Amino acid sequence: MTDVSLDARYRALHRLDSAANRLIRADIWPEGDDFGQQSFITPRYIDEIVRRSPIGAEDHVLDIGSGAGGPAVRLAETAGCRVTGIEPNEVGVEVARELARVAGLGERVRFDRGDARDLPYPDEAFDVAVSLNVLNVIEDKAGLLSEVRRALRPGGRLVLLTGTFRLDADDAETRRRLTRQDTVPLFDDTAEGYRELIERAGFAIDEVTEYIADFRRQIARWGEANRRHEGELAAEQGPEAAARHLDYFATYLRLVEEGRAANHLFLATAASGVTPDRG
Numbered sequence: 001m002t003d004v005s006l007d008a009r010y011r012a013l014h015r016l017d018s019a020a021n022r023l024i025r026a027d028i029w030p031e032g033d034d035f036g037q038q039s040f041i042t043p044r045y046i047d048e049i050v051r052r053s054p055i056g057a058e059d060h061v062l063d064i065g066s067g068a069g070g071p072a073v074r075l076a077e078t079a080g081c082r083v084t085g086i087e088p089n090e091v092g093v094e095v096a097r098e099l100a101r102v103a104g105l106g107e108r109v110r111f112d113r114g115d116a117r118d119l120p121y122p123d124e125a126f127d128v129a130v131s132l133n134v135l136n137v138i139e140d141k142a143g144l145l146s147e148v149r150r151a152l153r154p155g156g157r158l159v160l161l162t163g164t165f166r167l168d169a170d171d172a173e174t175r176r177r178l179t180r181q182d183t184v185p186l187f188d189d190t191a192e193g194y195r196e197l198i199e200r201a202g203f204a205i206d207e208v209t210e211y212i213a214d215f216r217r218q219i220a221r222w223g224e225a226n227r228r229h230e231g232e233l234a235a236e237q238g239p240e241a242a243a244r245h246l247d248y249f250a251t252y253l254r255l256v257e258e259g260r261a262a263n264h265l266f267l268a269t270a271a272s273g274v275t276p277d278r279g
């Protein structure tokens, strides 16, 4: 069953073509780089993932937290693969289906409304599972990863991109600032923490890449664009929400500059016959 509170989150953000979002998005990316992503990724990430995983036409890819569908559509176009996106937010799923329709991808890309903590798919259904900047909103990461492991065939690949943080117990105020609109929670972890979680879920890590400069640039761009269009954003989402967005990007940028936040890409392989350890 879909968690109703999850659906309430991201509603306004996934309406990519609202007046404020259109202005903000046009400021963030150079022409052609906006493919409907709702995160700090750029076309470069999709290209690298396809090349390094690697993902090919024969693969069926699960996109966990597919958002407004841009990354799934871009993956299908770049790799020629099949993609199934799972996303709890109704607006996201609607926008995603429309993106896929306009891209003419037909049966190759589908979007299901659901919760990745309880995947509505049989065991070993997918060759690759991709998750792009989603894991920090999930509290039970071990549960989610073992569910993903179940849905992947042995030898299948996990492609996990996530923000990583080094926050202490006395960083409560920073955590509060990173909790967007009071609705999107933050369950942060370090790169080492993620590595352990992935291994415990029954994967062997193949590669880990840390993105710093690129990540800093994207966060700065999101922050600047939100600031420039704060008025339009406030008109759509209310002044408090607009101020919270600005605070969120400013806080995130500060952490990156202090060396306490980055974005990590983990590439891993589902080991055969391993029973995930959910401990």
Ligand SMILES: C[S@@+](CC[C@H](N)C(=O)[O-])C[C@H]1O[C@@H](n2cnc3c(N)ncnc32)[C@H](O)[C@@H]1O
Pocket: 006, 009, 010, 036, 037, 038, 039, 040, 041, 064, 065, 066, 067, 068, 069, 070, 071, 086, 087, 088, 089, 092, 114, 115, 116, 117, 131, 132, 133, 134, 137, 138
């Ligand atoms: C920052 S957005 C990233 C969306 C997309 N991956 C992208 O890069 O454009 C995070 C997404 O995770 C989704 N999400 C949150 N909890 C989830 C869950 N339990 N299962 C699947 N997706 C979830 C949110 O609704 C949101 O669309």
